[in-house]
Amino acid sequence: MYLLYVDESGDIGLQNSPTKYFVLTGLVLHETQWRNILNDLVAFRRHLRTTKDLKLREEIHAAPFINNPGPLVRIKRHDRLDILKQCIDFLGNRTDVSIITVVVNKTTKPATYDVFEAAWQTLIQRFENTIRHRNFPGAFPDQRGLILPDNTDGGKLTALLRRMRYYNPVPSQGYYQQLGSTYRNMTLQYVIEDPFLKDSAHSFIHQLIDVVAYCARQLYEPNAYMKKKQGHNFYRRLLSVINPHATRSHALHIVEL
Template sequence: MELLFIDESGDDGLAPKSSEFYILSGVAVEDCFWKETFWKLFGFRQHILRRFGLKIDELKGEAIFHHEGDLFNTKLEPTDEKWICERLIDLICAELKVGLHIGAKPKREFLDRYPEPLRNPQKIFRQEIWREYLSRYEHHLFDQSHSRGEPQNAMVFYDKNQQKHVRSLIREFTRKFDEQSEFPGAGLIEDVIFYDSKMSVFIQLADFLASISLRILKGRRSKDEFEIPKEFIEKIKAKIGKPILI
């Protein structure tokens, strides 16, 4: 069984000053590799402690790029934060037995499809990207079921600070069961599990990947302390393996 940890970048609002993209970012780890993956991520934080004398409780993407969060008021230089970013990409691409599932939707493309005003457009936009994202992830599980010859399923973990509108959308997938399908047990199961991102290195990793995905789409942001080298962008794109836009 896979465990899919999801976080986001941007917001699902459609006001003129809202983010250009809404990005859902997921890190999937098979349950048999859960502990091994956790300890590799924990070991990376111990490496940061030894190198910089810095104990980090929450390592999130925008904090690395903008010198915020647990990195604020530290003596880290942009070159140090760039090192953290690059080493984390190397860890993801070379050592962690995880799958990366990213889905980004440009708001302008959505608005251009509906020239007439919509009732509650933000809700429609949010539902659209979540359904497309979860549908694409379930297709991944169905493909795995065919290749392994037995049903593959997954549980979803999500940042509890964002839980207001998500549970009903995920239940659309977890509450389906088609006895006539080739693998009726395949797909998303149970209810979504809400985690505090401060307590989950996996949700923080999903947050980091969402920040990376934004920079794959748009390049360096105006407040960034450093730019991701092209070779590291190519590494993470190869690990993702699919188009980011949905």
């Protein structure tokens, strides 16, 4: 079983939104690696407690971490930036995880465009395809996938996932396109069950993927401090664990909508 932990950066609003981009990032790991990853992550958080005074119970929430850290203001700003970098490198140095990122450019979308649905449908389809073709690390045979998002619109996401099991039109390519077929109904076969929502405040794994999603958005609309300190390039440090099968049209395999 492959587990897809998902978090987002930015918002889905098209009108009067403070962000131009919405980012959805998924971290994929196999169930047999879950305990090893958790053990390493706990050790990593203990390291941050010792070296940066970041308590294990304190959440790493990337969006306010740099400019509006609240009680974490006691940690120097450059140390908070280094924490984000260390989170990225914790994942980038592994061989048992895979990352998929979808980015929606909201400035090019009409008012009727459903940012939430488009991003999620794209991420789910990439997850499904990679399991189907056994392209995740380990190449475990005949596997299925389960989605564990951070708190989001669970009702809407559940409805989308259920619909994709019966109706999921995907643009045709190659042979099917030559036959004159514009779309194929590629219903989900490998992603099982409804999504299981988690609260990132109580999930070290979700806190990591929150950092990844934030760093992905910094590629597109970096804040002044991240750009000054080269933090807008942190996502590039993940290249070795980014799923190359998500798309070949972007150097960092980001699926852009």
